[in-house]
Amino acid sequence: MALGEVHLRIENVTKRFGGLVALKDVSFALNKGELLGLIGPNGSGKTTLINVITGIYRPDGGRVLLNGGEITGLKPYKICRMGIGRTYQIPRLFSAMTALDNVVVGAIFGKGRKADLGEMRRKAAELLDFVDFPKLRREELAGKLTLMESKKLELARALATDPEILLADEPLGGLNPVEIDEAVELIRKIRDSGKTVLIIEHVMRAIMKLAERIVVLSHGAKIAEGEPREIANDEKVIEAYLGERIYAPSQ
């Protein structure tokens, strides 16, 4: 599959919770190898969309297509094994397992799964190094990690499933500026290793620097799509963010 081809397509996805419409007819495409940003104010449906893509929620309307094949409503574990990995906004680690074992879980059950536990452990250790997870903390219980460590572990665990597409839900949330720079580098590194990345973010400066293209959600509907510079000047987007000015990358 060539670079630039459509990797994941969201088609008219609608999701309701009781009377509340969380997603309204959302459509966009994620191209092979690109780093797409998904932004929007709180409650605009970003996480809901990820939950629909990964099969946690079944949409009330619309389809999700992976490489042209429909994956709507499949069980989450099947979607994971088809090559879609994700992280959670608030890390949902297996808190009573060690950091290493958390990654091993991804390796054993993800797309690149193998029966050999020893090999999977080695793979997990490599991934922890890849995300710069401190070596000394590998055998620590996941419930006792710092936020930064947890975020890195989330990424390593998602990568352990060998995803073609990584859906990263606010990987920078709650981090300090130094940590943000570190995390941004990490995400670039992941993209550069050949993965398609969808990143949900709240930290605007970072996303504007990082993403090649941006989709904006507001109240469950897509209000804009385009390059960071266009988005920054889009009136609807500015309005949605209650007038908050979004800065385009200065370079």
Add this chain to the structure above:
Amino acid sequence: MPKLGLAVGREGAMKRSLMLIALALTLFLIPPIVEKGYYINLLAIIFMYTALAQSWNIISGYSGYWSFGHYMFFGIGAYAVGILVTKLSFDAYLASVLGGLASFLAAVFLGLILLRIKGPYFAISSLVMAEILKVIAINEEWLTGGGNGLILPPRYALREFYYAILLTLLAVTAIAYAIKRSSMGYALFAIRDDETAAETYGINSTKYKILAFAISAFFAGVAGGCFAWFVTYIDPYSAFDSTLALMMIVSAVFGGIGTVMGPIIGGFVFTLLMEVLWVSFPYVYLIILGASLILVMRFIPDGIVERLVQIVQLMGKVGIKIPARI
């Protein structure tokens, strides 16, 4: 907190398995050496409770689905043996294994319904399911003898019971150990910590939960089956006895849930403790049982094994040399 099995080096594992084999052999040699039926009987009952606690551990300790109705599988096993032996004149040992299989199949089927339900809802639903089975046993008189129960051919086979139940205990422990060290162990522990997250990392949670439930049920069924031909009389109220679930939970919690050694140590210590309490204070042992249950949960909620590990580590820090981690 217990770490997953692989953290231990191969050498430690070797030493440990040799020790366990030696222990198992000793247990096998007890009946010929010890003449007194009482001790053999006591040990056999301790093994039974321990095996039940270990089987409970496989589903509840590993995957976090606290089954309050696990005694249903004991009952299914007991009734399967009762029916096979009295109505179809099966051999008791073969019947025990078939009793385990009956429990296994029942668990697969019931698991499809029950394991969709979570937390306290699951705990109570499993209890209710066990009670439903009890009602069925009461009513289907043509099959189960109803309230009259089933009377198996009289034979008093204490030593056979001892060996059968010891084998069950060893097998369930070996399986619990194997599961913990395999990918299934990772799946179950992940489900225990966060089932939704586990699913998104590729774990087919339904499959693993049902498998764990069924394996666990198999051994509870075998234990129930052995018990049936040992006491030679079962009725709905003794075969589906909810205090059995209490014994399983308490033993496992006492030793430490989710660990392999926990239910064993818990089962031994707890059952022995009960025996001593009850011999010494026949009238108040239940009061003490209730109180000790509270105290254990209050002061050692993560079990004795965890504390032992901490003590061993502490000894290491103070400079006392100890062999590889137990």
Add this chain to the structure above:
Amino acid sequence: MSYKKGVVKTTYIAIIIAIIVIAAIGGMAYMYMKPAPPAKESIKVGISLSLSGGFAAPGQRQLWGLTMWVEEVNERGGIYVAEYGKKLKVSLIYYDDRSDSATATRLYERLITEDKVDILLGPYGSGITLATAPIAEKYKVVMLSQMAAADTIPAKGYDYVFTLLAVASRFGLSRVELLDSLSPKPKTFALLTSNELYPLTVARATKTLWEKAGYTSVFYEEYPKGVTDFSAILLRAKAADPEVFYAVCYPADAFVIMRQMKDIKFAPKLIFLDDGPNDPKFVEVFGKEAEGVFTQMSWHWELPFPGVKEFVEKFKARYNELPRHWSAYPYAAGQFIEKAIEKAGSLDSAKLRAAFLELKDVPTIVGPVTFGDWTNPMGEKLKQINLGAINFGLQIQKGEMRVAIPRKYSSVDIIYPWPGWAS
């Protein structure tokens, strides 16, 4: 949690665990490693009693009856055993089985192999007896069962197990006599029974016998343990309009049944509740309403058998309540054993068994005891049961339980029909 705090806590808990383990092992050692007393100085009688758990109340009373017998025998200097040429005192060895069959099997094993008892008494209840009888049989030690009524035990045909208490199917005999002695004779009956081994046997035997005697069953229902509300059942029974209402139930159920019968104004001509009204509390609670209600007991303190009066007085003085069959049968078992050992002149099991079978009409406080075989109404052959055992039908009259059936032991007239609800 700071490191130090954790250490302290862990240490405490380690100490607690260590103490528990040591206490457990030490306790076991102390309990079981005591040196056995030197040879034959006493006759050892062994029993497992339900001192805790579901059967604790009757189990306790069983012990009271036994204790009285043991003390009386020993006051007389014991039992003369020809083999030893002297009187040997009786020592009672008992353990608590927690109302649990598995525990009881362990205890009988212990009584036989460890304590080396000379003779065994049966435990409380049919279920536990069924589980333990094979042990007595295996070791060939005589077991005199006094608290198990299910026919299934003697139907097993054990050589070493004797059943003293009236078997459940014999209960029906006195129930038939009850209906036969009424005038005008009722035509229809309703039967409600708890769905457990012993009540079921009683109920089914009674039903069979009543139907054979020409009475019509208009309602028959079995209810499982744990039913707390009987109103719907009783509504149906009421709709069937029976003249006789008979419930084979446990005391707590009888309370509710009685109350709810009143609530729905169900007033048959005869109410018979197997267990409940025979509990003194029942009369206390229901007062005038209990008047004329029937119940059963396998023994009664008014019976004209020798020794009853003395037993009742002594028992009342000591335990501050009237004795019931729970205490009388164990006491009577003791009386029988005494005679059997004297006759056998030995403590050898085979000789004891022979003596059990040879003795005829041994006088006890539960009447003359003779062991023999009998075929029950369902056609099962029962081995070595007490042919003299009777189950009595009692009626509450002026707030007291009086023997009504069999008529030959009764000193009162039967109140029939039942007067109905007070208001």
Add this chain to the structure above:
Amino acid sequence: MIPSADTILQLIVQALLLGSIYVLMAVGLNVIYGVVKAINWAHGAFVMLGAYAAYWLYELYGISPYASAVFSAIALAAIGAFTHELLMKPFFGMRYFRAITLVVTYGLAILLINITRYMWTDVLRGVNLGVPPATIGAISISRPFLYGGLVAIALSILFYLMLKRTQIGRAARAVSESRKHAMLVGINPNVMSRFMVISGAAMAGVTGSLISTIFAVTPEMGSVLGIKAITIVILGGLGSYAGALIGGLMIGFAEASGTYFLGARYQPLLYFLTLLIVLSIKPTGIAGEE
């Protein structure tokens, strides 16, 4: 057998009355669950203690159980306070909190039942007021049941109003939603949960007084009822008062009609199945959230 109209009416009355006693127990459980998020397995044992309190006050001083319900409530409130401080509070925030409290209160139930048994033996006791049933046409209504039902409804409404209308109720709901957030707005969650556990236990005491005139008073009397109440709470949805009401009445009807039409042996089967069917459709009970 086709029942007459009177019988059917009588059956409905009976089902309602029975259901209302269940509702009373279930509401007591829910009061505790709402704030503490713990199922109190010892609720049945609490009810039993309340019944014993009523029994002794009746036996020794001739106080009617309806009057002594106040004393039972106070006595049980004390036990409730003890339960909260020693058996619930230490576990707040622990993994498996709900499973742990379930096991701990199970232990408490065994403890209480056997202390009772030790002190007062298994002897049956009971309070018989000897009141005749109320009659409407051909239907008769048991007074003990009727009073129990009325108190159940009154207490449920009272608690509902308290939760919705008063300051305490708002605080309780805040704690119920999040202990942390409640703390931020100046509510002490421990005070709230203590209050609710005490209230729930006091309700058990009242229930005990009321049913001392219906059932025989024995140490085991609460066990079956307690499990039934837990079943109802699970069926209705944990923490939901409406659920407890619907669940209690449903079980009351399932039991009464099941017994009447299918026979007593199938009575438990019917309501167990009701529960399983509801849960397999909606795993959090009729009105449960999460």
